[in-house]
Amino acid sequence: MSLLEINGLEAGYDTGQVLFGVDMAIxxxxxxxxxxxxxxxxxxxxRSIVGTDVPTIRGGSITFDGHDLLEKRSYEIxxxxxxxxxxxxxxxNELTVEENIRLAANHATDPLNRESVFEQFPELDDMRNRLARNMSGGEKQMLAIARSLVANPQMILLDEPCEGLAPYIVRRIxxxxxxxxxxxxVTFLLVEQNVAVAMAVADRHYILDEGHIVDEVSTERLKTDDELRQEYLGV
Structure with a gap:
C-alpha cells in the first residue's frame, strides 16, 4: 500500500466542480x-488532502498510512x-524564528529535537532572535519548512515553495x-509552477489539467517531451 492514495477524487466549491476523478499514489x-x-x-x-479551506468532497477517497482522511478533522491530520x-x-510574524519553531514543536505529538532542525537550517540558526516579519520571503519559506519538519512528519506537502523567490534562494530550497x-x-508532494524546480527534486510527476490527471511521467520524459510541456504546462 502506498503512503498516500487518492482514488476517484471529486471536489469543488459553490462556484462549481474543480476535480474530476483524480487518482494519485505516492x-x-x-x-x-x-x-x-x-x-x-x-x-x-x-486542500482536499489536509482538510483546510475545505472544498466540498463529492466523491472518491483519500487514505494516508491506512487512515481515511475524509473521516478526519483538519486538526487530527x-x-x-x-x-x-x-x-x-x-x-x-510577531514571534521570533526560535519561537515559531518552538511553538510548532509544542503542538507536535513526537517532535524532533529543535537543535537538530537548526542544524538542518544553518541560516535560521543565525537569526534565532529575529522576528518573522523582518525576514525575507526566502527566509520565511525556510522557516515554514523548518516548522513543518520539527513536527517529525512522515510526509510534507509543499504548495508553491519557490514562488517569487530569487534564483539563488530557489537553489537552496x-x-x-x-x-x-x-x-x-520524509516523503514529499510538491506543487510548483516552476517546472525546472520540479525536475530538479522530484522522482516523478503527475500532470493535472482542468481537474483531470492527464499523465504521470518520469523526470526524463518531462525534460525531453517538448510537446507535453507546451500542451499542459505552457513551457
Missing amino acids: DRDEVVSLLGRNGAGKTTTM PKLGLSLVPEARRCF ESIITEISEERD
Missing part, C-alpha cells in the same frame, strides 16, 4: 510533483504525520527538499 520516501497551469486544481487537491507548508507560508528526503526519509 510511496514512502518518494518526492513527487503535481504540475499544471494556473486553475488546474492543484491547490484544491492539496497532522497527528498522523502529514504536514502542509501552504503557499502563503503563514509564519507567526531545492537542496533542502533533497536533504530532508534523503537524510530523514
Whole structure:
C-alpha cells in the first residue's frame, strides 16, 4: 500500500466542480510533483488532502498510512504525520524564528529535537532572535519548512515553495527538499509552477489539467517531451 492514495477524487466549491476523478499514489520516501497551469486544481487537491479551506468532497477517497482522511478533522491530520507548508507560508510574524519553531514543536505529538532542525537550517540558526516579519520571503519559506519538519512528519506537502523567490534562494530550497528526503526519509508532494524546480527534486510527476490527471511521467520524459510541456504546462 502506498503512503498516500487518492482514488476517484471529486471536489469543488459553490462556484462549481474543480476535480474530476483524480487518482494519485505516492510511496514512502518518494518526492513527487503535481504540475499544471494556473486553475488546474492543484491547490484544491492539496486542500482536499489536509482538510483546510475545505472544498466540498463529492466523491472518491483519500487514505494516508491506512487512515481515511475524509473521516478526519483538519486538526487530527497532522497527528498522523502529514504536514502542509501552504503557499502563503503563514509564519507567526510577531514571534521570533526560535519561537515559531518552538511553538510548532509544542503542538507536535513526537517532535524532533529543535537543535537538530537548526542544524538542518544553518541560516535560521543565525537569526534565532529575529522576528518573522523582518525576514525575507526566502527566509520565511525556510522557516515554514523548518516548522513543518520539527513536527517529525512522515510526509510534507509543499504548495508553491519557490514562488517569487530569487534564483539563488530557489537553489537552496531545492537542496533542502533533497536533504530532508534523503537524510530523514520524509516523503514529499510538491506543487510548483516552476517546472525546472520540479525536475530538479522530484522522482516523478503527475500532470493535472482542468481537474483531470492527464499523465504521470518520469523526470526524463518531462525534460525531453517538448510537446507535453507546451500542451499542459505552457513551457
